[in-house]
Amino acid sequence: MPPLFKVVPKKGEGIYLYDEKALEDYRKKHKENFTLQRYKGLGEMDAEQLWxxxxxxxxxxxxxxxIEDAxxxxxxxxxxxGSDVAPRRNFIHEHAREAVIDA
Incomplete structure (x- = not known):
């Protein structure tokens, strides 16, 4: 599972965080400034980070x-x-409220 965030303090090495809770905990414990990078997908990582x-x-x-029902x-x-847009749009509209974002 790829991380959601990488935090790099002014002094020290960066660490990867895998969820919002970990980021919240990091912010509480580390009051100094740090750089925060948010990953939205694997394509945003370079080869070394991916490894x-x-x-x-x-x-x-x-x-x-x-998977219960393959x-x-x-x-x-x-x-x-698929390439057919209308059914995809309908599915998204019908199920949007069920989505769990960044869980």
Whole structure:
């Protein structure tokens, strides 16, 4: 699982934070200024950062994902990733309130 943030204090090495709670805790403990980088996806990382956070077996964080209904998951994936815009738009409008953002 890639991190959401990288914080770099004025003095010291940067660390990766994986959720909003970790960022909140960091801010409470570290009152000095720091640089904050928000990652929205893996494409924003350079090769070294990708290795450090996602690929290195010694440091990466893995989450187990279980799919209860593979057929439904496949259909929804095809709907959301397909080229037909109208069904995708309808799905998003129908399910927008169910979304969990940055959880």
């Amino acid at each position: 450090e956070t996602t690929l290195d077996p010694e440091r990466r964080v893995l989450k187990k994902v279980e 057929r439904l998951a496949s259909e929804v994936t095809e709907l959301l990733m």
